[in-house]
Amino acid sequence: MDFSNFLWMRDELSLLAVILILFLYDTFGSDKSRRAFSTVACILLAAQTAFMLIPATAGEAFGGMYHTSPAINIVKIVLNIGTLLVLIQAIPWVKTADVVIRRGEFFILTLMTLFGMYLMISSGNFLLFFIGLETASLPLTALVAIEKYKQNSYEAAAKYVFVALFSSSLLLMGLSFIYGAVGTLYYHDIALAIGNVTKSIAGSPLLYVGIVLFLAGMGFKISIVPFHLWTADVYQGAPTSITAYLSVISKGAAAFALMVILFKTFAPVAIVWQYVLWGLIVITITVGNLFAVRQKNLKRFMAFSSISQAGYILLGVIAGSATGMTSLIYYVLVYIFSNLAVFGIISVVENATGKVNIDDYNGLYRTNPRLSVAMMLALFSLAGIPPFAGFFSKFFIFFAAAEQGFYVLVFIALLNTVISLYYYLLVVKAMFIKQDDCAIPALKSDTASRINITICVIGVLVIGLLSCIYTAIDAHAFGM
Numbered sequence: 001m002d003f004s005n006f007l008w009m010r011d012e013l014s015l016l017a018v019i020l021i022l023f024l025y026d027t028f029g030s031d032k033s034r035r036a037f038s039t040v041a042c043i044l045l046a047a048q049t050a051f052m053l054i055p056a057t058a059g060e061a062f063g064g065m066y067h068t069s070p071a072i073n074i075v076k077i078v079l080n081i082g083t084l085l086v087l088i089q090a091i092p093w094v095k096t097a098d099v100v101i102r103r104g105e106f107f108i109l110t111l112m113t114l115f116g117m118y119l120m121i122s123s124g125n126f127l128l129f130f131i132g133l134e135t136a137s138l139p140l141t142a143l144v145a146i147e148k149y150k151q152n153s154y155e156a157a158a159k160y161v162f163v164a165l166f167s168s169s170l171l172l173m174g175l176s177f178i179y180g181a182v183g184t185l186y187y188h189d190i191a192l193a194i195g196n197v198t199k200s201i202a203g204s205p206l207l208y209v210g211i212v213l214f215l216a217g218m219g220f221k222i223s224i225v226p227f228h229l230w231t232a233d234v235y236q237g238a239p240t241s242i243t244a245y246l247s248v249i250s251k252g253a254a255a256f257a258l259m260v261i262l263f264k265t266f267a268p269v270a271i272v273w274q275y276v277l278w279g280l281i282v283i284t285i286t287v288g289n290l291f292a293v294r295q296k297n298l299k300r301f302m303a304f305s306s307i308s309q310a311g312y313i314l315l316g317v318i319a320g321s322a323t324g325m326t327s328l329i330y331y332v333l334v335y336i337f338s339n340l341a342v343f344g345i346i347s348v349v350e351n352a353t354g355k356v357n358i359d360d361y362n363g364l365y366r367t368n369p370r371l372s373v374a375m376m377l378a379l380f381s382l383a384g385i386p387p388f389a390g391f392f393s394k395f396f397i398f399f400a401a402a403e404q405g406f407y408v409l410v411f412i413a414l415l416n417t418v419i420s421l422y423y424y425l426l427v428v429k430a431m432f433i434k435q436d437d438c439a440i441p442a443l444k445s446d447t448a449s450r451i452n453i454t455i456c457v458i459g460v461l462v463i464g465l466l467s468c469i470y471t472a473i474d475a476h477a478f479g480m
Contacts, residue, residue, distance in 0.1 A: 022111070042087050075329055079118075116135030172217075191265050211272070221251075243343065252336070259317040277317065288310070316401075327399070376432070
């Protein structure tokens with residue numbers, strides 16, 4: 001090995017440079033200069049994202065442990081866009097008295113989790129994958145508990161850290177079983193060993209137990225039913241900006257990493273895990289939708305909505321084709337804009353009034369028409385109503401699954417969209433139809449919140465109508 005291997009890691013190195021600059025700025029900057037810390041952090045991440053737009057070539061480093069390709073580059077850019085929007089959304093919150101002293105920790109820890117996600121999706125070896133997974137997971141525990149003087153925050157962090165420990169233990173045990181059955185942790189070598197008929201590894205019970213445990217560990221990370229029980233409590237207790245990050249960015253990275261591993265490594269035994277994934281998708285979408293109907297707290301409501309959305313994302317994973325991968329990336333991109341628009345409005349209302357229940361939004365249109373319209377557009381996109389971006393993302397991901405013969409699965413998912421439409425409309429009904437003499441008063445949102453919500457609404461309206469975006473992702477990722 002020589003140091004030229006690091007040249008393949010341009011995305012990781014550029015992100016580490018941003019983290020280092022912010023660390024030095026936070027450590028040695030004066031109190032007066034650090035007032036611009038949030039703005040500088042957003043500008044640096046935007047510059048790093050622009051740098052990543054330079055086309056990447058496929059290659060590997062460190063003996064195949066690290067891989068890069070145009071598709072991986074696209075995923076990292078999408079994650080960067082979502083993270084940048086979360087950081088912009090968080091600017092008003094990090095200026096509050098309880099958080100401002102930990103402002104630097106918030107931005108640095110968030111970017112460290114992004115670095116871990118980079119390693120996850122670029123890994124060609126389960127060892128690097130696990131390092132990336134833990135690098136992404138552990139800082140999130142500190143982020144969930146960053147409002148340490150609020151009981152809900154550290155209670156949510158305690159639940160999250162226990163779930164993260166159990167899920168990591170299951171996943172690590174699964175990897176040890178896979179290693180015991182195959183004798184290697186490299187994706188390519190595992191696929192070759194399983195496909196080698198003379199060795200009969202494909203029939204090893206140890207391998208199947210390892211795959212099941214691996215799926216269980218990843219199920220906790222993506223919030224798949226029945227590994228979802230932590231989600232609502234953590235989403236409700238964590239600060240809204242952290243909840244937004246958990247619901248979108250970490251979920252998208254884990255789903256893409258899962259897709260790459262399943263089809264790079266376990267393709268020879270796809271018939272086994274596809275049936276498992278089929279059942280998980282059905283119960284995830286259905287349970288997420290049914291429990292969302294019962295929620296009164298908007299953050300718990302969005303938690304079960306995100307569980308349901310995880311099931312839709314997995315349709316791209318089970319498709320396992322170039323169309324499925326493109327649809328998954330496109331779906332996550334649309335989901336970022338739609339979900340962060342909702343959380344941006346929740347954050348504005350919560351920071352100003354402390355209200356987070358659906359009933360608190362009764363009559364919101366009368367006092368805050370712009371926020372109400374933005375919320376309605378984002379919810380319509382999440383529900384998949386045309387002509388908003390969510391409709392096209394669902395269409396493409398349904399098409400990718402149907403193309404591989406999963407017609408019954410797609411039909412069940414389509415039926416569930418009717419349920420999701422119902423509960424999303426409950427929020428719209430509260431804002432536009434129900435009236436309340438004690439409605440939330442007219443709010444004047446800050447500049448950062450207006451920028452964040454405006455960008456998200458534009459994304460919801462424009463991405464779906466410009467089919468060239470889907471085509472550009474497909475062409476850039478796969479050279480078509």
